[in-house]
Amino acid sequence: MAALTGIALGLGIVFLATGLGMGWLRRFALSPLERLAYGGALGLAAVSYGVALFASLHWLMGLWGLLVIVVAGGLWGWRISWRSLRGGWTHRSWLNTLGWGVSGLILLLTLILCALPPDGNEWDSLAYHLAYPKLYLKAGGMVEVPFMHQSYFPPLMDMLFLLGLWLHGESCAKVFHWAVALLTALGIAGFSPSRGGMMALLWLGTPVVAWQAHTAYVDLSTALYTGLGAFALYRGVREQSTAWLWLAGVMVGCALATKYTALLSWGLLGLIGLAWSLRARWGQGARTLLLAGLLALMIGAPWYLRNWLWTDNPVYPFAYEIFGGRQWSQAQAEAYRHDQLRFGMGREPYALLLSPWNLTALPAPFADPIGAPIGERVYLLPTAGMGYLATLGVYVAGGVGGGLGWLLIFALGNLVGWFFLMQQIRYLIPVFPVLTGVGGVALERAGRLVQYTYGGVLILQGGFTLWLLSATYLTDLPLALQDRDAYLTRRVQIYPAIQYLNQHAPPNAGVILLDETRGYYLERPYLWGNAGHHRLIPYETMHQPEALIRWMREHGYRYVLINRRFTPQGEPEAWRRLYEQAIAEGLLVPCFLERGVEVYTLSQDG
Known part of the structure; x- marks a missing residue:
């Protein structure tokens, strides 16, 4: 308890x-x-x-x-x-x-x-x-x-x-x-x-x-x-x-x-x-x-x-x-x-x-x-x-x-x-x-x-x-008190993916989160990846997916988590195309797919 x-x-x-x-x-x-x-x-x-x-x-x-x-x-x-x-708390009625x-x-x-x-x-x-x-x-x-x-x-x-x-x-x-x-x-x-x-x-x-x-x-x-x-x-x-x-x-x-x-x-x-x-x-x-x-x-x-x-x-x-x-x-x-x-x-x-x-x-x-x-x-x-x-x-x-x-x-x-x-x-x-x-x-x-x-x-x-x-x-309170992981698996869409990374990713391997910001349960270094959050990733200078992969390697980011539930429909922005091209070319390799959440890791050959 x-x-x-x-x-x-x-x-x-x-x-x-x-x-x-x-x-x-x-x-x-x-x-x-x-x-x-x-x-x-x-x-x-x-x-x-x-x-x-x-x-x-x-x-x-x-x-x-x-x-x-x-x-x-x-x-x-x-x-x-x-x-x-x-005395003098409230009037009685x-x-x-x-x-x-x-x-x-x-x-x-x-x-x-x-x-x-x-x-x-x-x-x-x-x-x-x-x-x-x-x-x-x-x-x-x-x-x-x-x-x-x-x-x-x-x-x-x-x-x-x-x-x-x-x-x-x-x-x-x-x-x-x-x-x-x-x-x-x-x-x-x-x-x-x-x-x-x-x-x-x-x-x-x-x-x-x-x-x-x-x-x-x-x-x-x-x-x-x-x-x-x-x-x-x-x-x-x-x-x-x-x-x-x-x-x-x-x-x-x-x-x-x-x-x-x-x-x-x-x-x-x-x-x-x-x-x-x-x-x-x-x-x-x-x-x-x-x-x-x-x-x-x-x-x-x-x-x-x-x-x-x-x-x-x-x-x-x-x-x-x-x-x-x-x-x-x-x-x-x-x-x-x-x-x-x-x-x-x-x-x-x-x-x-x-x-x-x-x-x-x-x-x-x-x-x-x-x-x-x-x-x-x-x-x-x-x-x-x-x-x-x-x-x-x-x-x-x-x-x-x-x-x-x-x-x-x-x-x-x-x-x-x-x-x-x-x-x-x-x-x-x-x-x-x-x-x-x-x-x-x-x-x-x-x-x-x-x-x-x-x-x-x-x-x-x-x-x-x-x-x-x-x-x-x-x-769901009894379940939460008896089995925390089971409760979170039921109530948090991305939790199985988070568990996968916590169990399989090396301790210092960084994770880039795309279309997702709920990183509290992640026990690995992480970074919000969407361009609207910050300018730490210089997307404007990256014209090919190889540039993105090179930046990830240089800064210690080995994994990418994408929550497809929140990926917008239509023509992707230029920064988002870098990830999609890296996936299509095998530079990012899928290692976990569940509940609309995808986890990719850097290719050994990339």
Whole structure:
């Protein structure tokens, strides 16, 4: 039961990190829910930066020292914070109790599912969120991975994944993302305590949130820090408390360390906070906000400075027209943008107005095709569900006065940015906590009929999410716990080919992956081969397949893996023809063919 041990270790680190963060916030006047949420968020961020420090120094043995500090600091924090956690959790009502009950079931199920090794649907986990931390571990510390442009993204969560992999594998790593889902629920409930259980259920019962809670993705961490930052800004300006504004700056700074898209939230929250403060004639607040915004930039800055040193571009590979970037080109930037535009239902103004309805009723264009086939229909997991569409009615019924409108302006600004940048549902997750928190306050003001009807919608959605997760994953859990390889063979299309290479390829023989990026399970050196990923392979100088073979030999690449399931139809590009010609001429010899995956090795005579 190694996976269950990993879950237990991950939970232990989360518990101690939360105590550490609560200790640092001991002088803040926080409710118990807020203390846990902000303390956990701050503690996990501190652990992540500690891991990054030792990884950058190439001294992974120092992680043992970090754990000692976390244990001591965590126990200290829990000891001094224990009294402040007594009483005042949420208002008691049967709706709240029911909401917490269903939320607890979702949390329990997703925690159990953390025991599953990442399957083929967890594409980003296998392609980079777990893959490059594993490469760091093999290299003994943080190294540049130029063939994987996602390895340059801000890695607050990925550093926690590195710690989990180092300590006890994927299950331990996944628990950290599960934990941020829990902490976000606590933060939402702390913002709207009278309806905290129902609003926690809106968050956790959203299918895409529940699905991500058991994966090694990072979107929920951006939601945690963005949501807590927005809530702190609201409290700060409304109560005219500079302490809350500083806390908002810290949270938004941590958000900047999770994803580039948090830059939009940083700008929007800054502008909204300044406008609100000036309208309230609170000059000190406006000045503090400017300083808190600088603090946020300082917290996120190390990752952007690292990218500048490595690639000349702080937001690599984006903004190529402004900064340029090594191993990248204008053609690749345009291809990347084209790939982003394939999601959604157009960029016309009417599509923006219809987006709440389309996200609910027509989710397929906004989501990856992951779900449970029932009969002839596939029920998708990465969707927004129906809860947020229903929440619009709650805003109308309960009103959004008292400063809540400023938070909705922030959410609307993010929606517009999402609409024009990339209409992928998971990129909208960071505004869900804000929409949920505002909905909780508005729900308190709404009539009983609205509250009961809305509660019924959320319970129905939560039950549907529980069923969908169970139908998709739970039936294979016993197999995963008993026979990891058998589970992965069933759930990962390329796994038999990966096993073949792990068993038959010499330890130092490199593998080029074509039309495939999920290299996490591969125990050999590998390189993404498609021309759109980087410029390490000089395809533009290769006019004959012999030039490609010569380059492979010189750089230690002996195998080529091609996933034909994702090979585009039609006339192949020039770089792709090099491989096809090498195969046709016998320069690359087939050694494994199964499930649409082909593995070739260099000919001895080539």
